[in-house]
Amino acid sequence: MAHFEKANSLNEWLDQRLAVNTLQRVLQTEYWIPKNINFLWAMGMVLAITFGILLVSGIFLLMYYQPNVDTAFDSVNYTIMREVGFGWLWRHVHAVAASVVFLIIYIHMFTGIYYGSYKKGREIIWISGMLLFVAFSAEAFSGYMLPWGQMSYWAGMVITNLFSAGSLELNGVVEWIRGDYVPAQAFLTRFFMLHVLLIPLAILALIGVHFGALRIPHVNNQDGEEFDFDVEAEKYKAGDKKSSKVIAFANDFLSKDMFVVAVYLVFFFYLVFWNYGFAMDPVNFDPADGLKTPAHIYPEWYFLWSYEILRPFSKDIGLIAFAFAQVIFVLLPFLDRSPNAVPARRRGLFFIWFWLMLIDMIALTAMGKLPPEGIYSTIGLVAAVAFILLWIALPIITMFEKKV
Amino acid sequence: MKEFKILAVVVFFSLVTYWLVEPLAHSVLHKHVDSNHFTYADLPALEKTGDVANGKELVMGAGACTGCHSLEVAGISASMDPVTAASSYGVNPPDLSVVGAIYDDKFLAALIKDPASALKVSHKFDPDSGKMHPMTQFYGAGGDMDQEVADMVAYLKSIAPKAEDVTPAVAFENACGRCHSVRYERWTQMGEKPMFKFKKDEYRFDANVLEYQEHLTKYMGKLPPDLSMYYRSRNVHFLETFIEDPQSHMEGTAMPRVGVNAESAEKVIEYLADSADTLRDDRERIGMYVMIFMLVFTVFAYLWKREIWKDLH
Known part of the structure; x- marks a missing residue:
């Protein structure tokens, strides 16, 4: 049995048993972050807070939601929206957060791409981040099924149909996923389980990996500068905070994060109370009806770009292009052959590649919602082909990049 | 400052994306219909001044309105229960007590003279094919027909409450509620569903509603939808223009104007x-409360950041 001295304070008592002082040092006061950063470095905290908001609002909704095809729609639109005190608030918060979280994820992703934060030891950060993107996508899709409105039903129908793999006609796989020939009770209950248990667990685990992966390579800075964190940390600890290139996670980094979070929350709550329509599609306020296909079926805005890569091609080619689009971002650290881990503006052709990719994805997003007719389907086709060509071009243009 | 430039870039691309997938996409996805502000310009104006006393005689007269319609304010109750009425006419004919306050005068006059055209359902009720609208048109009582119609409208307006005294529920129940249910308001096509003490009474009520709906389905071709969530599944502009003229959005629909x-x-x-x-x-x-809280929070967050970072720069 270990020997314990009598503690003189609660802090000391806890420190003896849990090493709270060491934990605080390692996780906060001596967890070093570069000083040369801008507000885009706060997106991680903004995402953590948004995930927290989703979790808490989700717990409240879970107390009244009923995963049954006969009562699901009314449990959301009547019970939660009208009967439960502040149910409407939790529902709007949950719906808007689920949409806005993707805006922040995309900003976070493109920040990483721009500053080269996926290279030179930071590959696992990038890969775990992209796995989080996949997990969030699955979470968003499964959650979208739950109100059991027209878009829930028909989006569920269309997306599960993708698993028949085109001309392979693997209808058995589709039935296995649905638990029925069409989306029905078995389908709703299993997506409910995925949404409230399995995927959140996976997200929590992946967040752990994502944070852990930051430890050894450290956070990037806005000039891609390489420096010795230990030397800079010694300077900081010696009291020379002004010339040190690092800051402590808490309270230095945290105080800036919280200011960005505060500004973000002003924007977020403006959306929750006054501009929530983009996150709550009107069509989904019609109850699910398997005999009535909506005039237009489109996913939520954050899936539109990959939907548009599927749509302009013939069935099989479209599916292959779609599968390509789903995995290609994960491979970014290996497709980028350049030796430079510096901001895109110092990387010549890659700088052009970055803006073309961003504009192309916005074009795909817009065309994914518009009806596939006339000029829209032409633009969609061009943008989808451009997306694939950009990724094929990436290893080539980066291979010839000069060391800066 | 660099941070503001970066913020401007982020905001610009976010707003462009928003504009493309929301305002632009929806303007393309949905048919654009202009509102005529319920002027019913296609219907002729009422030129004659109506005489209430004569109108009363015409409305109450043998073989006239009250043959089918009840008129509760004048003590004339319905001759049939709603289910029997629906089995005879397809839908329960409305009580006329408040119609003068709810409907447009020109529309009432046009309806009395030629129901199918006023309701814009001539495509469904074509006399040549032998399908007549269940409401018989008024053929005149022997005098000047325009004058007689004006008299009837004047009478209906004289017994109706003032327009501002009509509640939202009364307006809805009269104009929409004999075809559409609103289950979140406990409204059925046969009126508000009461709270029952005994299950058997509730079943009886539900069975009657189902029977009514069966007749209605036969009459309309399809059961008109429940409107509980229509305010959120359709936008206000759609509702206005659709109520004004359903054909403008859905040509050939069985729903009358x-x-x-x-x-x-x-x-x-x-x-x-x-x-x-x-x-x-x-x-x-x-x-508003949340916004005020968040703005105060932002100010404090900024002050904290400034305090901490003054040692770092």
Whole structure:
């Protein structure tokens, strides 16, 4: 049995048993972050807070939601929206957060791409981040099924149909996923389980990996500068905070994060109370009806770009292009052959590649919602082909990049 | 400052994306229909001044309106229960007590003279094919027909409450509620569903509603949808223009133009808003509190950041 001295304070008592002082040092006061950063470095905290908001609002909704095809729609639109005190608030918060979280994820992703934060030891950060993107996508899709409105039903129908793999006609796989020939009770209950248990667990685990992966390579800075964190940390600890290139996670980094979070929350709550329509599609306020296909079926805005890569091609080619689009971002650290881990503006052709990719994805997003007719389907086709060509071009243009 | 430049870039691309997938996409996805503000310009204006006493005789006269319609304010109750009425006419004919306040005058006159055209359902009720609209048109009582119609309208208006006294529920029930249910408001095509003490009474009521709906389905071709969530599944502009003229959005639909005046249309939409977005006033109010809290929080967050970072720069 270990020997314990009598503690003189609660802090000391806890420190003896849990090493709270060491934990605080390692996780906060001596967890070093570069000083040369801008507000885009706060997106991680903004995402953590948004995930927290989703979790808490989700717990409240879970107390009244009923995963049954006969009562699901009314449990959301009547019970939660009208009967439960502040149910409407939790529902709007949950719906808007689920949409806005993707805006922040995309900003976070493109920040990483721009500053080269996926290279030179930071590959696992990038890969775990992209796995989080996949997990969030699955979470968003499964959650979208739950109100059991027209878009829930028909989006569920269309997306599960993708698993028949085109001309392979693997209808058995589709039935296995649905638990029925069409989306029905078995389908709703299993997506409910995925949404409230399995995927959140996976997200929590992946967040752990994502944070852990930051430890050894450290956070990037806005000039891609390489420096010795230990030397800079010694300077900081010696009291020379002004010339040190690092800051402590808490309270230095945290105080800036919280200011960005505060500004973000002003924007977020403006959306929750006054501009929530983009996150709550009107069509989904019609109850699910398997005999009535909506005039237009489109996913939520954050899936539109990959939907548009599927749509302009013939069935099989479209599916292959779609599968390509789903995995290609994960491979970014290996497709980028350049030796430079510096901001895109110092990387010549890659700088052009970055803006073309961003504009192309916005074009795909817009065309994914518009009806596939006339000029829209032409633009969609061009943008989808451009997306694939950009990724094929990436290893080539980066291979010839000069060391800066 | 560099941070503001970066912020401007982020905001610019976010807004462009928003504009493309929301305002632009929706303007392309949905048919654009202009509102005529319930003027019913296609219907002839009432030129004669109506005489209430004569109108009363015409409305109550043998073989006239009260043969089928009840007129509760004048003590004339319905001759059939709603289910029997629906089996005879397809839908239960409305009580005429408040019609003068809810419907447009020109529309009432046109309806009396030629129901199928006023309701814009001539494509469904074509006399040549032998399908007559269940409401018989008024053939005149021997005098000047325009004068007689004006008299009837004048009488109906004289017994109706003032337009501002019509509640959203009354406007909805009269104009929409004999075809559409609103289950979140306990409204059925046969009236508000009461709370029953005994299950057997509730089953009896439900069975009657189902029977009514069967007749209605036969009459309309399909059961008209429940409107509980229509305020959120359709936008206000859609509801206004659709109520004004269903054919403008859905050519060939069996839904008649109901002919409500502008004030009543507003009340119908208010009723739908109460059903689908019941707590919208709470949302506005609490939204303001949350905003004030967040702005104060932001100020403190900024002060804290400044305090900490003054040692770092």
